[in-house]
Amino acid sequence: MSRMLLAPDAALEALSKRSLEESPRLHRLKTGYLDIIERRNGKGVEVCVERALLITKSMRAPENARDPMVIRRAKAINDYLSNREIHFHDDNLLAGATTSKEMGAPVYPEFLGMSIWPELDQISTRTSNPQKLSAEDAMALNLEVFPYWMDKTVLERTRTRLTQESSDTLLALDLMERVSFFINGGGAVISHTVPYFQDVLKHGLLKMIDEATRMEHAASGAVSPDAAAKAHFYRAMQISMHGILAYANNLRDKADRLGLETMRDVLTQVPAHPATSFHQAVNALWLCHVAILAENVNMAMSPGRLDQILYPYYCMDAEKCTTHESKQQLIDRALELIGCLWFKIADNTNLVPESAEKMFGGAGSVPAVTVGGIDRQEEDAVNDLTYLMLKATQMLSIRDPNVNARLHLDKNPPEYQEWIAQTILKTRAIPAVYNDEVVIASLVGQKIKLEDARDYAIVGCVEPTTSGQSFAETSAILLNLTAAMDMTLNEGNRPPLELEGHNPINPHFISLEGIDTFEEFLAAFRLQLEFLVDQSVSLANALGESHRDWLPSPLLSCFFCGPMTHGKDLTDGGATYNSSGATHVGFADVCDSLNAIEWLATRYDEDEDRDENPFEVMRDAVAHDFEGYEELRQLILAQAPKFGSLSSNGHGNIAQRNAQWLITLLFDLYQHKDNARGGVYRPAFWTMTNHAGLGQVGRALPSGRKAKQVFSSGITPVSQSAKDLLAAYNAVGGLCRLDHEVGSVKYPIPGGIALNMKYTPFFHSLDNPHYVKGFRDLITGYFGAGGMQVQFTVQDYGTLLEAKEHPERFPDLIVRVSGYSAYFKDLNEAMQNELITRSQYDLFARKAVLLNQTKGESS
């Protein structure tokens, strides 16, 4: 693909110089947005109970009680969409909103919405991320909504079933509820996927409803055992889509009453009929996205490759432009519409109880937008909209959407690479960058067709998936790798945790007394890791079955490839591709722990005077949080190999070998596990803020990390340990693409990674071509070494320290957590500390600037 209206370099240059002030509407919307996030002028995030009330009312209705669950669910979604209040809070060009509030946190009682129950009276005034809730709405939740759902959440449905079956998976549930072993996302959400919007834009909903009606009639006349279930499913699809139409019609009527003629005309056409302009396409897509959030939680529901999906409609408009002036007007209008869409996507946030702030504080709803890269035919896919979307991202510099840039080193033009660098430097954090070559190869390794793999988009934080075809449920498992290390050192237990009836937690363990070699220690560690993987998978599958049986997603199924053909809901395996994601916390900490153990074992081996068992020495040191073992700790910190560092002290590639061993082990373990929809699990390494939360309650580790310190983020080397920037990049790159032997390449991280890099900002970075070039070169060098993804926070220690001390001075300072972007002020203290202590690299010297050398600096 090539540039169209932006083909002349002068046009691109002019676009690069556009400022927010030149778009009065976007400027106004930004001011209103900042009022909300900074809680100015009486504004702030509000809890929206509208969805919870209407869905509950529908589910309580006796006349719906006998319907199959898929139809009951569709009716509930339809009732909500049809009866929503219609609001136009500002002069955004797009109609529709996720909630009834300017920025709302919707309540999903069927998932984890009830976790705010104890806080209903305090949520408006709590110190951490308050969300306004009126007394009347709080009482409605307390008396009308929550009581209905007490035994009907997906988690409690699962618990009931497992208890009735006396299932072994009850142990997994117990472990999950201890939080620090693993967390199964299925208890809270499925979402985490990229829908398929092309059909509704091309054909309109009415045609899609016709198709579902035809399929229902065909299924009704069939004699197969699943004919009735299929007919019900097709019926549910129709009911769901009628809900979207009702909502759009209500919006249109209100727009008409208010004299908003353009909006009325847009809504007269879409989403019922095919889109015939860029404006219509954007609004149709947005309305369908809103509808999807009516059914499933607003967490990482990702719109996908918007520069590709919307481009045909931009071209329709462009073809009508004959003069320079009309072309310029279209560029301006498209930029404005994209900005409006960005604000719409950011119109909601998660409902997070204060008690969960430790783990998830500061998270938005993480809708990922993907731009650039190549198309299905392996051609350059960068187009006008790619640049316009990057420009909107620069101009608005807001947390959501989570913008991701795909980069194909051979196919994408150099100016695109420069735009990516400039956007990151302007926003100091956005977008994250993905290596097309490695991501596509990783997906092909998962039996995805090459053309489909080329059309990948990012889900939520960093997870690549084929657009609209893979139901990837990328948050199925978040496993704490340090739990396996704890259990290895403690004979299958994890003091001080105790599980009634399970002592040890894992009855299969190798006692350290009997271990003589590091290889034997690895075998002991593997036993514990395998146990935790088994447990987490068994519960993820149980939750998957509950989703299928109790919380099907007929509306989301309308916007996917597969369900219409197969007559099966997404949760029942209806998508073209099915998989589940398993991500991991504490990767680098565990690698460095393995390194330290191997290093110590080697030292003891070489020293004939020592007859102690080094593994037991390490266990004792860790058990005492290195009290009385400080000398050993200092030796570990100074001499043991570190993941992400150059080899030293004659230990060769110990660190990289151990990292590769762990990556390969996890890949092999998960790839042999089937999920509830017949797909496999894909390992990943992103952590959101969990590495900070879990670190706060974690015991010491053999790596020399003391208790209650944050873990490393994503796949990033431990903070302050990797001093050479290129070595860090090469270490991570060498894990994403494993070259075992000549001709044998393996891509063992198909679920995605988050590599968090922090660069020292340079005064007037954007005006310094050497800085921009250096920035670009490092990305391309890392990608050449096999790197899959990288994201940046361009801030120094001093600024972040000051922002922690004086949050009021930095209300909209954006940082990269481990996946998504967040406002620094919204993060909990542990996460702020992790960002502050995260290694900061000098881009010119390509070396880490150590924290203790720079305390108090400020730029």
Add this chain to the structure above:
Amino acid sequence: MTGPTTAVRKVRLGWSVRRLIAQIENELSDDFLILLLDAMRLALAIDPAYHRNIEYGGDVFNATYVFKSKDGGVKVTARFEPVRILLFKRQRLRVRKGAAKTFDVEITFLNAKALWEFLLAEDPDVFAFILDNKLQTQGNLNYVMKFGYMANRLKHLTKLGTATA
């Protein structure tokens, strides 16, 4: 004859105070918890707005909670159940010592001290207690959430002397 030094006296005093606190924590915890639950029972009985938490519209709240400590110091059962008064059924809270064998949710504290910390905290954080291994639950977590709300409302009630629910 010489008496103990000041330092020894201080150590002994400190030891005695700690022992006293431990005794109070261990021996009074049952009663203290029952006292709090009794306050909830009373509020449910006399305050119609608060009573709505267990009887509203067509919903009645039937549930059994067991509170225990791992060291055995605490064993209390709280049961929300219907009671017939003349011709009328009405929900009430019944509290008794001992742990019921069947329950909707069992809340186990590490020890009586953890229970004290939890009950006396201005804003008890269930999640933090779970992470610190001071509290574990068995059964439906939503019942814990509901109880948390009712306990918070009770605190509010006792502070303000009035209630909305």
